[in-house]
Amino acid sequence: MNYLAALFIGLGLFFFAVGTIGILRFPDFYTRLHAAGKCDSLASLLVIAGILCHLWQDFSLASLLVGGKILLIAAFVFVASPTATHAITEAALVLGVKPWERTRKRKA
Amino acid sequence: MIERVFLTAAIVLTVLMILSLVRVVGGPTILDRILGGNVIGSKTTILLLLIGLLFEDLGMFVDIALAYALLNFIATLGATKFFLRRRHVFLDELESEPIHKEAP
Numbered sequence: 001m002n003y004l005a006a007l008f009i010g011l012g013l014f015f016f017a018v019g020t021i022g023i024l025r026f027p028d029f030y031t032r033l034h035a036a037g038k039c040d041s042l043a044s045l046l047v048i049a050g051i052l053c054h055l056w057q058d059f060s061l062a063s064l065l066v067g068g069k070i071l072l073i074a075a076f077v078f079v080a081s082p083t084a085t086h087a088i089t090e091a092a093l094v095l096g097v098k099p100w101e102r103t104r105k106r107k108a
Numbered sequence: 109m110i111e112r113v114f115l116t117a118a119i120v121l122t123v124l125m126i127l128s129l130v131r132v133v134g135g136p137t138i139l140d141r142i143l144g145g146n147v148i149g150s151k152t153t154i155l156l157l158l159i160g161l162l163f164e165d166l167g168m169f170v171d172i173a174l175a176y177a178l179l180n181f182i183a184t185l186g187a188t189k190f191f192l193r194r195r196h197v198f199l200d201e202l203e204s205e206p207i208h209k210e211a212p
Contacts (some may be wrong), residue, residue, distance in 0.1 A: 006113045008178055013120050016151065018126045023131050023147060028138060032131075040150045047154050048115070051161065054110060062167065069170045073153065073177055080181040084146055089189045091138050094192060 001057050008050030013044035026099030029092055036084035041077055048074045111162065118158040125151050142187050149180030 022035025048070055067090050113153050132144035153173050160169025 002110045005110060009113060009117050010176060012154075013117055016121065016124050016154075019147070020127050023144065025126060029137060029143075033143060036147050040147060044154055048157070050158065051157055054161070055166070066167050066170055069174060070157065073157075073170070073174050076174070076177055076181075077122055077150065077153070080177065081150065084181055084188075087141055087185055088146070091192050093178040093186045095139070095195060097137060098140065 001053055005050040005053035005066065008046050008053060012043045012046030015039045015046065029097050030089070030099055033085060033089060033092075037081065041081040044081075045074055045078045047104065114158050118155060118162065121151055121155045121158070122127070127157075138191055139188075142161050142184060143193075144183045145187075146180065149176070149183070153177045 016039065017107065019039025023032050026032045026035055037051050052067055052070060055063050055070070128144050128147050128151070132141050135144060153176050155167070155189070156169050156173040156176060159171070160166040163169070182210045
């Protein structure tokens with residue numbers, strides 16, 4: 001069970017790292033938004049699954065309550081993260097941020 | 109052994125948050141900064157859970173993490189709405205290809 005928790009946390013850290021690299025390296029606002037919005041919710045869920053694997057090894061009322069709250073965090077992340085991404089995208093579209101095109105000449 | 113995993117994960121998360129801070133400080137537009145703040149907030153929620161596991165007081169830290177997730181969501185929505193309302197604040201920041209709208 002401990003190995004399962006370590007595996008889940010490692011996978012979650014991998015997706016966090018990939019999302020951060022995407023935020024730093026992508027050329028455009030929309031592509032950066034894509035990397036951030038997808039990787040973060042998946043990585044959060046994986047790390048939370050790892051923590052739950054560790055937490056529910058000894059089964060008691062207190063750990064059940066804490067695990068329920070952690071599941072509440074997971075559910076909230078799954079609702080809130082796409083909503084926040086959608087709101088930022090809508091603001092960018094309305095404010096007129098131009099998408100990146102390959103044909104356009106680069107500055108540097 | 110599993111505590112070492114939690115500690116390593118917390119340290120790696122902190123390093124990733126510092127890397128995300130690059131986008132917040134040097135983002136070309138304001139929306140990039142909001143996005144970076146959102147990403148750092150969602151990493152902080154997980155980091156608070158890991159800190160609670162390390163200090164063996166998860167029952168307290170899980171409430172803080174829940175409150176932080178709610179606050180992060182509200183802050184992102186609020187900042188987005190603010191810059192949708194005040195377009196001129198955004199247009200001053202946008203260096204490349206500003207929008208020229210006809211005066212109303």
